[in-house]
Amino acid sequence: MAFLLFVHLTTEKRIRSKNMSVSKDEIVKAEILEQAQKLFQQFGLKKTTMDEIALACGKAKSTLYHYFKSKEEVFDAVIHMEVINLRQHVKDKVEEHKKMLDKLQAYVIEFNLGIIQKTNLYHIVKQDSMFEARAKKHFFQMLDFEKSYIMRILEDGYDSGEYRGVEREDIPWIAELFLAAFYGVVQYSVERDGTFDEEKLTKAALLFVPKLFS
Amino acid sequence: MAFLLFVHLTTEKRIRSKNMSVSKDEIVKAEILEQAQKLFQQFGLKKTTMDEIALACGKAKSTLYHYFKSKEEVFDAVIHMEVINLRQHVKDKVEEHKKMLDKLQAYVIEFNLGIIQKTNLYHIVKQDSMFEARAKKHFFQMLDFEKSYIMRILEDGYDSGEYRGVEREDIPWIAELFLAAFYGVVQYSVERDGTFDEEKLTKAALLFVPKLFS
DNA sequence: AAACCGACTAAAAAACCAAAATAGTATTGA
DNA sequence: TCAATACTATTTTGGTTTTTTAGTCGGTTT
Incomplete structure (x- = not known):
């Protein structure tokens, strides 16, 4: 729509x-x-x-x-705009890098930062229960999009030989799992506002992303 | 209470x-x-x-x-009972193992299975919005408990030399991050009921837990 | 003709109130 | 000590009226 x-x-x-x-x-x-x-x-x-x-x-x-x-429709357009903006920002940052691991790290860090700046919106959205369903639809839609994005990054890494130790046909569910886990962290961070600040999350990304995708 | x-x-x-x-x-x-x-x-x-x-x-x-x-108080006691039961079950399974990695894998797998069997309860709980706040309190309380449990497992692993490549003082936030990510996956799985079935989650646990905590 | 406005309508939401249901208490008895 | 009946004080519900608000229409300006 x-x-x-x-x-x-x-x-x-x-x-x-x-x-x-x-x-x-x-x-x-x-x-x-x-x-x-x-x-x-x-x-x-x-x-x-x-x-x-x-x-x-x-x-x-x-x-x-x-x-x-x-x-x-106004509301949908607003949400859509927000999503587009965030995604564009993240994409720009990700594509400054060449290596898969750098891309994934950039993704995690930039996405999280973007969300944190929208904490307000997030809380408002959660209040209107009547409309949480609508927001959830948006969210899952976005998530499917993100999934294919992460998949592409992983597949490129696989094809270039950077990503090993995994079957190529496992990449879809690995991407899904990764996103579910990542959003879990983001959500947790937002709900307990600011448990993981920028510094900690950067540290975490640098530590764990290479472990996960080596 | x-x-x-x-x-x-x-x-x-x-x-x-x-x-x-x-x-x-x-x-x-x-x-x-x-x-x-x-x-x-x-x-x-x-x-x-x-x-x-x-x-x-x-x-x-x-x-x-x-x-x-x-x-x-009745309600709290019921929830508390559920939590206690699940925790006891998980704990029993975890302590069948000696090595840290085996413990963590058992934790992930058993906890997830336990939650999946309580999917019904979860959905009911989410409906009563008046009482979601209450449930959230329970949840965070449980999460704090789980955090110290995971911390102990990691610290034991650290002390026995099994867990390397990390500072001991990082263990608290690592445990927290791990739980946030794990619950993210569990929640995702429940919301899109059954995206990650037992088989897939077991596979994921066996693949990623060792990568994360090596 | 495209962009805009003010007045209008139908429908939804809020305010209100009486009646019913229900959490919690007191009294009594086994 | 435990349990039941009878009671009270709050909530919750259901129905009614009033107000607000999404969406439309006819007409005006640009």
């Missing part, structure tokens, strides 16, 4: 004005999402109204429905 | 009748807990009344208040 939305805005509207890098549509949508993000982050999903979002944008509520067809 | 309760029943009452291995008190309490456990497991905390528990025990409600001073 959120996907379709983004596809839409990168095609139809941009054609008319080729010199502009972003269309009017995209600017407005981005503005709406920015304001919505702030409000969701502060008050949660149930406690922010479309009127409030509209007010924050300096527009009428009905205008929002020009750009998004429901409140849920 | 639940702790005090158990301490109580293992001291005061048993003195009068030395030939009996368990006092009347303990028998009745165990009966109550057994029935309460069944009902909680089936209907959750909110949906089971003290009257129902009493009925299931063939006793009057007021009688329950002889043994437990509140509904919460």
